[in-house]
Amino acid sequence: MTESATPEFPLFLAGGGLIGAMMRCHDWSGSPLGHPDAWPPCLRSTVSLLLGSRFPMFAAFGPQLGFLYNDAYAEILGGKHPAALGGRFHDIWCEIWTDIAPLIEKAFAGEPTWSADMPLTMNRRGYDELTWFTFSYSPVRDEHGEVAGMFCACTETTGRVQAEAALRANGARLQFLDQLGKETARSTDADEILATTTRMVAEHLNLSNCAYADMDPDQNGFTIRGDWAAEGSPSIVGHYSLADFGRRAVEDLGAGRPLVINDNLAELAPEEAATFQAIGIAATICMPLVKDGHLTALMAIHDRVSRTWSDYDLALITEVTERSWAHIERVRAVAKLEALNATLEQRVEERTSKLVETEAVLRQSQKLEAVGQLTGGVAHDFNNLLTIIRSSVDFLRRPDLPDERKFRYLNAVTETVDRASKLTSQLLAFARRQTLKPETLDVGARLRAIGDLLDTVTGARIKVVTDLPDQPCFVEVDLSQFETALVNMAVNARDAMDGEGTLTLRLECCVPLPPIRGHAGAPGPFAAVSLGDTGCGIPSDLLSRVFEPFFTTKEVGKGTGLGLSQVFGFAKQSGGDVKVESVLGQGTTFTLYLPEVQPEASVVEHDVEAAEVDPGGAGQRVLVVEDNVEVGRFATQILEDLGYATTWAGNAEEALDKLGASGADFDVVFSDVVMPGMGGIELAKLLRRQLPHLPVVLASGYSHVLAQEGSHGFELLQKPYSADQVSRVLRRALARRHPRAASRAKG
Template sequence: MQGAQRNSLRLLQWMMAASLALPIALFGIASTISYTSTKDIADREIERTLDVAHEHALKVFETIDRSLAEINEVVRGLPDDIIRAREPALHRRLKRLTDALPQLKSAWIFDASGRSLVNSLASPPPQQSFADRDYFIAHVDQNVGSFIGASLTPRPPYQGARFFGVSRRRETDDGSFIGVIQASVLPEYFESFYARIGSDPGSFFAMGRTDGVLLTHFPRLDRDLRLDPTGPVGQQIAAHADHGLMTVAWPSDGIERRIGYRRVAEYPIYISAGLETSAIRARWYATIGQHLVFGIPATALLFLLLAFAFRRTQHLQLEAARRREAEEALKHSQRLEALGQLTGGVAHDFNNLLTVIRASVDLLNRPQLTEERRQRYITAIADAVARAARLTSQLLAFARRQTLKPEVFDVGERVQSLHDMLATLLGPAIEITIWLPAEPCLVNADASQFETALINMATNARDAMQGMGKIAFRIEPATTVPDSLAHLVCSHGFISVAVSDTGIGIPAARLGRIFEPFFTTKQVGHGTGLGLSQVFGFARQSGGEVTVTSEVGQGSTFSLYLPRVPADLLPQQQAPNTAPAAAGSGMSVLVVEDNIELANFAADGLTELGYSITLVDNANDALAELVVDSDRFDVVFSDVVMPDMTGLDLAHAIRDRGIGVPIVLTTGYSEALSQEGSLGFDLVQKPYSIEELSRVLHKAARVRRLRHGAAE
């Protein structure tokens, strides 16, 4: 009996010991897993935060580099006395630049002695030398590209926050040093950004140069700090130069942190982000503390809670992974939707045009074809090509990659001239009203693109009314303009072209997307979604704006705003140019085209007209031909978009070398021309005809002969 009791007590003791030992062992294992998981989560958070900080720093320095390049282009080739003479205007330009970029404190242009020619802070600048500053000294002996200096204190009489300089060398064409262009960057701009993204306790950020000089630090330091290349941080970076993750006692305060670092592209800059290891441990303690609160009353409950916590953690991680997969799937579906709208709409329109072309070609190949039918099929092919070019121009207009051909015209007259075509396009069930102003409303814009924009707005209104209703066109000088145009200085104001309909209106949720490319509410294959996008691109590229107001069930009003020009700029009306192709009469043309099929087409067509053609497939060979003997060519005809050296680069090189051969450019797409214009060169827009090309070449060569005759 006692033996059985003792056995029962012993068994109870073993169970009590087991009830303590087993939960403790499980708790130890769970604690280890939790600590490892907490560290892994912290590392992932550090990597994500570092991604944000790195992307931010890269964009900031790229923006500063572009700004310095823009300033350098403004003063390139200008002697110091001219820059001083233009100081008030340059000061205002630099001030606008720094006001637009919150990361900049100021922008400077220095001469070779370190004195400020222009800056954004004071006009005129005090006669004071900055030749001892690091951002100046670095450029004196050689061109080091963009130099990023150390953190500096403003020199009296200039005041304010500390800064570090980003500078570039000013030099002559032969490489001689003539000064420095510098932008003063505010470290506190980065610190404010880090404060926003580093809201977690123990967050840490730093940005420094590759030589160990720190530029910014969060939390903020009250002294300068330079990292020792032989210290733990320097050794880690030396071992893994591009990026890495380390646990180290930071030299500025001795606090141990988990820190990730990454180099900013080609810049000599590192971005660091991290967390204090005590903060990471605090997270782990918080997690373990929650387990202990529920585990102390009963070891059995502790065991169940630990098991539940472990399973719950796995479940939460699984749910997070599923959520990420769902988000990626949603993004992928949105991209596929946009691609589907593009391929459906554009393929539908282009297939219609290709069908006309293919059918016309097949019919042209039939024997015993009458001249009247042959001309009809040729005209059908030409019309199909023109419609395809207009569809392509809509894509380029939205992307602002199209070279516009501005001319001065009266908006009211142009809209009135389109009345009959609009009536046919919109149908008899739509009533058209046109309100014209009492005074001329002149603009300087691409008339063809303006007509296309007007037709797109009218077509959009027709579809909104399902082919039945009223459309009103109102042209008038704009008494008020959208906020996006308020910053533009236009002495003659703007012209407003408002297109109002009585359609179903646009829901507020869709107003923000109507100008997006390929966004359409039509069925797949019934529209490209490029109509309103073309209106948007044309307005912005012409220096104007397009707005929309709408109420569901009450219709919509689209308002196109274009800069107004004075009446005295309206040219005398001329008869349309219907001149035939100009005979070559032995004129020598250097054709530069990398597309062999297009090059042969142009060469064959011009040869039949009597031109002497020399064909090369790249700009370097063309330049070599001109350097050897430029007198044997009457004109250069070059494509713009070519590998290595573009046609625009070739034209500049010909001008820079003083070669007197005129240049005619051709393109169907050029970002450089869309932003800068043709820069004084004659331009033939693709697709072009041989007749049009011959007239432009003949005109360019004739202008050269007239200049030579006047010089003699």
């Protein structure tokens, strides 16, 4: 049951778990923030946001940085909670102030910051501990636009960073042991093996001394030999009695436990440390080698200066001792180990090769399935369109066809060609092979217009409910991509409801972008377009995967898993994001956030009736460059019917020949983009350099160069084009040409 604010507190303190309850009963008299009744709107909204989140968040507000946080952040505070509530940020985190002060200054200067895995030495539980955090500091502005505080969303990454460090240390240990094994395997002499081992261990751990010792037969003493000493360090070769090390050494070493001495011999009594001090040793690990219940050897690791032996040191020395001290048996062990490593590497390579091969087959299968479903759907749609065109043309061939029916069939052909062109554009945009065309549009008006399309997509048994505001709301997006994203979400909802239920299409304007999938939010304003269904819902363990390409829970043949990834890509490309919320058995809501923009002077309405073609030509000379014979003939006929004088060149090279050095015989060049040899873009660039006064218009049905690089500033006409489109683009190009060239065309 949701908590509510007590009567003396405002509603923004409602809920919020334990911290929310503490805030409602907190004594604010000693806080720099004052009573919540006096908090400004920006602080109230920030507190409401953090109290409603399960992600660790805090806010520092006002000149003294009054500190507020939520339940998730209370765990990070440790023993500083609950005293930190309403306190001063500096007093709470004084031990890390030097590290975070520059970031706070940036936030209060209006500059948001982002820090990943930042090390901070905190005192949260009565002792200093090294921690790591990933966090952002964002400025909070008041109603006048001034920075009044800052907001932080953070997560502690200490566990992961330490785990990664341990993994790196383990990797270094394994790498060293492998190198040690290879070095010692080159010799069959025990003394040489031991000398190599002590030298490599000392160098790896940066020690002043490292030695190997043989135990006396009666185990009362040992002889150090194979000693490695750094330059200037005393040699410790010689015979020593276990009594010199005291009772602890006898007990530990005899039982096979290492004798570990740190911090300048502080762990030994003064009389027991005398032997070490006599030879200038400040820290020691004596690692015993016990065989058949008897102490037979020691690995003596020494250092002249005080040091603390780490877990890494102990683990490394333990493994070196266990693996390295068996003389000729050691040589044989290394040989076996190398043989095993060789076999292991071979098996790993074979398994890796099989996994790569299997993964490639799986990916290919997924691609083929997706392509099969895509081409099947495209073939179905195009066959429907071609049926309309074919039937209309058959009727138009009849000599006795009345004018009214002739006009109807001509309109049907025109409208069908438009739908086919739109379908190919959507396919190219989906494949990121088309130059996108962002435009400013009233998203509410477009959602009203698309209602019929969603009805068609979802079917008669699904009720489509719209909840749209009266005021206009403008965004700048590629309309085709926007409509494709809505259709993809609607299809997903239809399948989740098994074809029956309610689909709610809702628009909210001027909303902030919330934090999504660990990414920080943004103040906006954003337009939030949501589609909510009453379907089966999505399990929580799958929510994070729904936008992955090719991921689908549908049966084979009922989905490629590409629809929602298109929605995700479109949202990101458009400067927004998409959020998914779902409850099993109740339904799912996808919300598309798109940045709002200011409306243009006039927003072009779509789907208006086409105006009559204005011929526009007055004898202007057009050089048509088209390698396809049928398209070339048709293009020249259209232009002549529009009043232009045309010359046709079958490729770019022929066009350059007809243009000559000055291009004086032509007023404009109308060229295809994709042609054998020199393409249309190359030709246009060349003419821009050599004949800058001569305008160039490009026409293309598809070009990967245009998709990747754009039109390079040239007029672009998408195929299939109409006579009206040709007329408009030529008039526009001729109107912008050089004045001298324009006057020459009139003359």
